[in-house]
Amino acid sequence: MLGMRPAVAAPLGLQRGLLRCAGGSRHHSSVALLSGRSPRTLISPTASSSPSSCRRRIASLAEIDPDHPEPRNPSTVSIDPFSWEDTAFDQARRDKLGLRGLLPPGHQSLQTQIERTLVQLRSKKTDLGKYVFLSALRVTNVRLFYAVVMQNAEECLPLIYTPVVGEACQKFSKIYRRPEGLTISLEDKGQVAKVIDNWPVPTGAPRIAVLTDGSRILGLGDQGWDGIGISIGKLSLYVAAAGIHPRATIPICVDLGTNNKEKLEDPLYLGLRRERASDAEYTEFLDEVMDALNTKYPNLIVQFEDFSTERAFFFLERYQKNNRVFNDDIQGTGSVVLGGFTNAARVSSKASGRPLHDQKILFFGAGSAGVGVAMQLKSFFTRQGLSDEEAKKRIWLCDSKGLVTNDRGDKLPQHKIHFSRDDNEGKQCKTLIEAVEYIKPTAIIGLSTVPDTFTEEVLQRMAELNKRPIVFPLSNPSHLSECNFETAVKATKGAVIFASGSPFPELDYEGKHLIPGQGNNLYVFPGIGLAGALCKAGRISDEMITESALALADCLNDEEKAEGRVYPALTRMREISRDVAVRVIQMAIKQGHARDGGYTASMDEDDLRNWVEGEMWKPTYQTYVA
Ligand SMILES: NC(=O)C1=CN([C@@H]2O[C@H](COP(=O)(O)OP(=O)(O)OC[C@H]3O[C@@H](n4cnc5c(N)ncnc54)[C@H](OP(=O)(O)O)[C@@H]3O)[C@@H](O)[C@H]2O)C=CC1
Ligand SMILES: CC(=O)C(=O)O
């Protein structure tokens, strides 16, 4: 199994929140470290909150010999949340753990616990309330949390990931309950290695980190330290979708300040209270972070997430060749859109009777995601036999100033130059509808963060131009989507081939049941990371990323095709991540990037698939190890 077996009472509170603990001096170091207080002055969260009773509690705890176990009661039982089974512990294990009498007499299965959890979850009135509830479960009973999420993916993914994680990041300091993840702040400069040493999981164990600087969280802009919620959310998907052991994950926020004035003025804000560092400071600091991570965890895969545009490109290029990194927004999004577009193009081409390569794609948004996707989609055309130059000409970019052209009169940033047009014959399209009229695209892809810009007019025109127009409004979260599913269906009279970044509800339209796609990198990053971790990839190459897209496209089964889907059902997320991982490992072996690929190289695809599946962690009980 990837990672390691969970141990009871390992000092893991820091990672997944065991902060209520009693007994066992091993706990004290992490608790004291976090609270900044002597462990002997810890107050049970359930102790009466009246000042005098608090004082009594402190006084009595302060008298306890640190080498003696502290008093136990049901709310301060010290069990690692990775191993906690709660009412499912049978009597023998209750006795072994000293839990007799501390749990209700009823023994209940994991399944019954899941049902109770769903009742509690559904009783919460707001999505943010549900997010907070699920977060609390994740840090107290890891296995139950993942069992709930995996069995109820369609209900839970939007709560722990987009769209709700967006609101959670905006309010992260306000909803803060206890520390989770690793923060490396500019104040740690020069001693980053020491900070990483504090991560309470042994060297070699962590396999995947998601690292953000919080500077562009979804389409919500600079969230500073509060952006750590996105690292936590993405890693929850690594566990749920790809079976990475929860203890093998590290959510990281590098805090280099924020330019979000509201946060800086908010007394509850928990990040550094300073403006973002300069480019030079950033680079020096990130170099130190990457060095320290590599030294401590030589097999760690680092996924960069939600960096602002220029820095996203800069740091990917800086570390890509010599580190095990990939950028989810540039490369993961590129892959997921290539996968979905490949299936969408087959449908649209069948309807139009035109060859598969006869697609023209208009991007609305030319940032890290837009250009990352455009790079991947170019490979769609070269695979159809077009030259690199011909493939490039199938793609147009629009940004906030209009169509990206060489004669527009502004200095283009580096990442836009490749796709900037020189064949526009002086035509400058300042609006999307003008661009649609001029280009007559078969597909429009929104990665602009600007909601409702795929207007009825744009959508109707797309339907006039194409029997089956491809419309992918991919900005997150939902309220920033360039259009919603219902608008797209009605404006195109049901002809649209649709995928959005965040989920929209299914729809009945003129006697047909229509299912929107979710074109979100969640379909691929778990499989890419799993592959990298399993074969101990020395690097994550562009070809490995492209292979993940092709594997995703191939995951779509006949039933899903018949339902009109371009992405497979998320209820199959484990299967999808497994199949993506298999293909990425095969590519890593082929390219010589798999450092542990010797044994897998001799396996045929079925063996490899079985092996990958066997390596996936599953949230079941009865795994308690004394
Ligand atoms: N579905 C998915 O899996 C993913 C979705 N996303 C989403 O994509 C969005 C963009 O992310 P990212 O590329 O990283 O962000 P960036 O900030 O890098 O890019 C945003 C782009 O949108 C352009 N833009 C802004 N306003 C307008 C406008 N009025 N008209 C046209 N273009 C405009 C910007 O133009 P200019 O360059 O001129 O400033 C820029 O090119 C986010 O909402 C994010 O959540 C991102 C990754 C994955
Ligand atoms: C999905 C994602 O990575 C984003 O919206 O940034």
Ligand SMILES: [Mg+2]
């Ligand atoms: Mg992202």
